[in-house]
Amino acid sequence: MAKKISLKAFVLVLCGFVIGAILAGGLVAWRYSKMFKDQYYSGILSNTNTAYMIRANREDDLLKNVELNIRQCVQSADSLWPDEKARLGAFWYLQGYYNTFDLSVPNEIKPILDKLPPQPPRSCRVKRLEKEHEQQTEPPAPADPE
Numbered sequence: 001m002a003k004k005i006s007l008k009a010f011v012l013v014l015c016g017f018v019i020g021a022i023l024a025g026g027l028v029a030w031r032y033s034k035m036f037k038d039q040y041y042s043g044i045l046s047n048t049n050t051a052y053m054i055r056a057n058r059e060d061d062l063l064k065n066v067e068l069n070i071r072q073c074v075q076s077a078d079s080l081w082p083d084e085k086a087r088l089g090a091f092w093y094l095q096g097y098y099n100t101f102d103l104s105v106p107n108e109i110k111p112i113l114d115k116l117p118p119q120p121p122r123s124c125r126v127k128r129l130e131k132e133h134e135q136q137t138e139p140p141a142p143a144d145p146e
Contacts, residue, residue, distance in 0.1 A: 071109050074094065074109045075112070077090075088117070088119075095113050095116065098113075
């Protein structure tokens, strides 16, 4: 009798775990699907807005919107994932944007970009530095006797 009760209890607990796992998996799949769908619709809206602004010759307004969005994303990413190494590539790229166009870094994100470690040289930069080094170490050509 005690074995039947403990066996029934075990089967009930096991069924509860299986049903719970199925429900939890379904909930996660539903949320993932909703998030993925929302991400696509958001992308459509954002790209359509960009196309509208370009066609309406409002590139300056578009640039202001994009740069504001970048600042907000950098601040959010820094507060949510402050030690995430994957963010370095994005932040270095943004730093390069400000350097390339000789723009001052906005005050909201300046402390974030200032604390970045130095960027390791990329392969194209390494090749350029090697070529410059070779040119500096080559002996000068002999003087023309004429």
